[in-house]
Every structure is written in structure tokens, then in C-alpha cells.
Amino acid sequence: MTDDTVLYDLNNGVATIRLNRPDRLNAVTFDMLDLIRASLLRAVNEGARAVLLTGEGRAFCSGADLAGRMDRGPVDPAESLEFHYNPLAETLSKLPIPVVTAINGPVAGAGVGIALGGDIVVMAKSAYLLLAFSNIGLVPDCGATWLVAKSAGRAKALEMALLGEKMFADDAKDAGLVARVVEDDSLMAEAGKLAATLAAKPTIALGLIRAQIKAALNNTLSETLSVEAAHQRVAGKTEDFREGVMAFLGKRAPEFKGK
Template sequence: MSDDTILYARDGDVAVLRLNRPDELNAVTLDMLDLLAATLRRAVEDGARAVLLTGEGRAFCAGASLKEASGGDPGDRLRNHYNPVQQTMADLPIPIVTAMNGPAAGAGASLALGGDIVIGARSAYLLLAFANIGLVPDAGATWLIAKAAGRAKVLEMALLGERLSAHDAMEAGLITHVVDDGVVFDTAMTYARRLAAMPTVALGLIRKQVKAALSGTLEETLALEAEHQSLAARSQDFQEGVAAFLQKRKPEFKGK
């Protein structure tokens, strides 16, 4: 697989991942998806404490590469390449910030919305155009949008196949903030650096907890909160947080 379709760099404790097919609006190939999943895992293995995901050029991601859209069973492509990326994002033990620097269509919308904090450029938009060509939303879009914005919004987007502006996406609860195009990356980086300086173990548990709560019962959520609180309380960062509070100083979390 080509190593340059996903760019990887470190900014302190933040791993910066860039979708890098700007001439194709960062449309994803199967190899590119496999590399993205591997690079997300690499970020954790390298000790990063937060991920910033963005796109090169004027788009975040235009979805699937049309050059790979024909031939074979598309369900197999989802099971073997698209779904593992979304699962990797969901299971990552560190937070993800998305800098949605431009359009996020199809699977690109799923990748953008897979972040915990999503910063959208004013010119950016989400688009589920699957029905326009006789397909259905994939890569987790149905779940992500329904859970965040509800049944009416996901049906509107999926059935009509129309653009949803970044502003309207924020109003619907799909993304976190909308900023001017020229500052979207810097704004996202500010959030990523802030998260990278926080107690990493607790943040990872919070990600798991929220995911479980979206589909679980109150009883299941209460049990998981108790289990996670026990784990968090055994972390070095918890000890540091308590000590800093008692000493009236700013804590210095190490992510352990």
C-alpha cells in the first residue's frame, strides 16, 4: 500500500493524521483505509495521547474512490476495510479531534463524525448521497447520525441526499464548533493539545462509557461507571489530580 495516502506526524503528544489524496478530494481507497486503521493504532503504540484527523487540500473526504466502486461484493469491502476503520476509531483509548476542513461525503462523513470533538470550517458540509445512486449509508453513518441527531435528521439526510452545512450540522448536534476556514486546523489543534494534557486513562474510559451508554440500559450504564471509576482511581493521573487539588496547584498529568 502507498505510504503517502495517510500522512503521520507528531506535535508533542498529539498525533496528526492527514488524508492525503487532495487531487481526488481525499476519496478513500481500500489500501488507504487499511493504512488509516494501522496509523491510528500506531499513534497509540507511539505514546500519543490524542489524535487530530484532517484532510489535505480543500476537502476532508469525498467518500469512496469511484475507481474501486465496481466489481466484487460491496458488503465485503465494508466488512473488510471500512468497518475496521470505524471500529478502530471507536475503540481507541485516546480521544480524537476532527478538523473538518471541507466537504465530508459518504464514508468521509462517517470518518469526520467518528471524532469526539469535530471542528468544521464554515464552507464544509456533510453529505449522504448514497440514495442518489441506489445505495445505502455505510461506514457507521446511520448509527453516528441517528444517535447524535435523531431519527428525523438521519432520514432527511439519507433519503434526500442533500448537503448539510457545517452550521446546520452543529445546530443538529452532529459537530462541536464551526469556525472560519482559515483557522479550522489551529482550532482543532488547540483542542487536541488540551486533551493530550489531560488524564489519558480517564479520557479513554469516558469514550468507552459514552459509546456503551448510547445503546445500553441505565442499569448497564451504572455498572460500567462503577467499573470504570475503579480503574480510573488506580491511575497515576488520579493521584496527581488529588495531590494538585490539595496543594492548590495545576496538575501535571502524565497519561498513566
């Protein structure tokens, strides 16, 4: 496994991360999962203000590389989740900067958890989602259970997970799993535009919004109100808040610095 299985580029505040095993439909290995996680952390450490996550070639991610897994001999699935899949899902969830996912093609298995872990998910019209786990005697992982159930509801989550059938882009949008569906040849332009827009916004506030929405999915109203107050206290002390107010009063466009 070499570092070129995950490509990384930082430009104008947007870190673009590309899964890069097109010959294997970007099937992930343990090393690759660790490298995706490391790339997300690198983006934060290098001052990125948004992430654009996508796949090279004709697929986003076909899930775990089962052939590669068998080559290593018997592997405890729970152990692989604990040390590779779950750390990636947690990092993606807790990242302090927004993530745009561009689903450029089929996404299956653990790839569904990675893809839907983005904040704004843009999907090519020809792409599809596939919770393929029941077809090989496993259960959804990499956060897919939570992400699908919270977004689409119990009935749709059970249908997808139990039957293991493809869900195409328009149906995924109707189910609330993705934000936008675009023509295949417009995908990267649309996703790139969204990432650039997010990178120009007040970064600290966006990170707090990410955490706040996640908390709201499980909290009561009273708990959510407390979270909002705590986050507003933090946001209200930022330079970007002061810039936003001054720009509003001066009737000009704000110039946020992410501070």
C-alpha cells in the first residue's frame, strides 16, 4: 500500500481528498482507511476551511477490499471496526470544518458511511448507494446504520439494509440521504463551488453548526437550547462575528478569515 491510494490537495482553503484505487473501484483497505483519516486531520492542521471528498475513476467506493482482507488471513471484523473504520467515522463526524462529498459513481458497503458522513452530499445522476452487507452475511458499519436511519428513517433504513438493493440518485435525494443530484459531467463543478462557498464562510461558526446539528439529532429541546447557548457564546467571541456585524452595518460583503 502506498500513499497514492489517497490523493490530497489544498488550494484556496479547500482540501480535496480523492480515493484513488480506480482499478478496484476505490475499495478500501485498513491502510487506506487510516490514510483517509490522516488526510482529514492534515486538512485541519494545514488550515483548510472546507473539505471536498470524492473518488477517482468510475466509482466513489465499492466498500471493503474483501480480496485483500482474505489475503491477510482470518480477521476479526469487530477488531477491524475498532481500529480502522470507527476512528475514520468519528474523525469525519467531529471535524471542525465542513465536508462536501461528491459521489461520482457507485458507493457500497463501508463506502456508504464515508460518503454520507459529509455535510452536503452531491450525487451524480448515474450513481447509486448499496448497503451490501446482508448479501455477504455482515451488518452495516462505518456509521452507515446511524447515518441512514437518522436521514431516511427506520422503514427506509431497514429496507436498504435487509434487502441489499441499489438505491439510485433521485431516490436517495427523495429519501433525504443526499442534498443534491446533478448530471454526471457537472458533479465536480457543483461540489467544488459548494466547497469554495463554505471555505469563504466563518469557519468556527460552521464547525459549531456541525456539532450542534449532530447533538440535536439525539437531544431534547431543552438540551438543544443549552447547546445553542454554549455555541453562541463561542461564536460571539470570534473575529468573524465582528467582521460579519461590521459588514452588515456598512452594507458590504464580509471578508471572513476563519478566526
